[in-house]
Amino acid sequence: MKLLVCIKQVPDMESKFKIDTDGVWYDRGDLAWRMNEYDEYAVEQAVQVKEATGADLTVLCIGPDQVKETMKKALAMGCDRGVHIADDQSHRRDPFQIASLIAAFARDKGFDLIFTGMQSQDRGSGQVGVMAAELLGLPAVTTIVGFALAGNTITVKRELEGGVKATVEATLPALVTCQLGLNTPRYPTLPNIMKAKKKELLTVAAADLSPADALLNTVKLTFPEKKGGGVFLEGDVGEVADRLIRILKEKTSVLA
Template sequence: MKVLVCIKQVPDMESRFKVNGSGDWYDEADLAYRMNEYDEYAVEQAVQLKEQLGDAPDVTVLSIGPDRVGDALKKALAMGCDRAVHVQDPDSCRKDPWQIADIIASFAKGKDFDVIFTGMQSQDRGSAQVGVTVAERLGHNCTTTLVGFGFADGVITAKRELEGGLKSVVKLPLPALVTCQLGLNVPRYPTLPNIMKAKKKEFVTVPAAELLSEESAVATEKLYPPVKSGSAVVLEGDLAQIADRLLGILKEKTTVVK
């Protein structure tokens, strides 16, 4: 069995974001980066499948981006993936979801991957389009937003989370692509011995130009922070004074709404 996991390196959401000079993306200079949270669940599930089948699956992890994404790939190798593919692209942030899917599908085509794992969405763009588009390009069965995964006799049993807290269970024959989210598993922390082993695993670099065949369909025209709509009021004094002041503010707001 051959397994592919697609991951993305994204800024740490605790970073302080600033719009770049061209106004179409954020300034990457002072940001810290990490593996996309949803992709960590995808890596963990691929490694669990490998362990379930006695190391029979061959797990490849792929990421698109500049040199820094090598750190995310090395983490995936330390978590248990067998080899890494870095699609080198310093301008990946300006590619739309369909171009990213085109690159992944071009790489996967003809390699007979039985299962492809991706995150539900990326934390920076949040389009949730890449995984399903890859499945469409390859003609794979696909289901999304997994919170449960099982595999037996060539069939995936996937538990999906739907809106309103509902869940559904679907069965997918191989080949198949699934997108993973919070609740599916608990990603393991790479141990020092596994980090050392990861240094000896295969790491391949491929230029994005060799795989991309599609022109951009969507471009970011402008990026800007949310407009501040108001300011907070700090109430000081003893409890009785604060209560009277709060009551007055609430009455005032209610009058304005009416």
């Protein structure tokens, strides 16, 4: 069995973001980078399937050279090899273009199961996995919080609104997009980090995969307007507590 997991490198969401000079994306300098949180669950699930079945597991990541750092984490978690689709412009590409790159790489490779995160933390479109499946002609199930594989069949739980889950079945080959809480992503151990350095990391130029044309343009990137009227309390915690209690007495009925 052959498995593929697709990951993205994103900035730490606690970062102070600045708008880039082009006005359509954030400034990529001075940021701490990490694996998209949703993708950690995808990698963990793929590694669990590999461990249970002896499957071969490839991790794919699109972006500039720096994404290799994030790929090393996936390799240390247990992926067998990395495929880096080198693309300095990946942050400007829309979800359909990213999906077209994944599909161009995966086509004819015979992957039985493809894992992605359900969305990225920075763009949050939730489109790439499903679109890649469509382009590859595979069935896809989104937002999974439970996963079981028996023979050629996957039985997964989809997370719906209000805590309801749907149990869904599909036959391989298939693609699933992973939601937070699907499993507990492992921390790579030091020996596995060392081993990961020796694993194969293949680079393919994005241009060689003929990405599709963009369907979507970002007109501008802005900071949201603050609601206004919100009061900031700062300083000594005793004083902050007193002022907060005063406000609650004035503005709410909960201390009455």
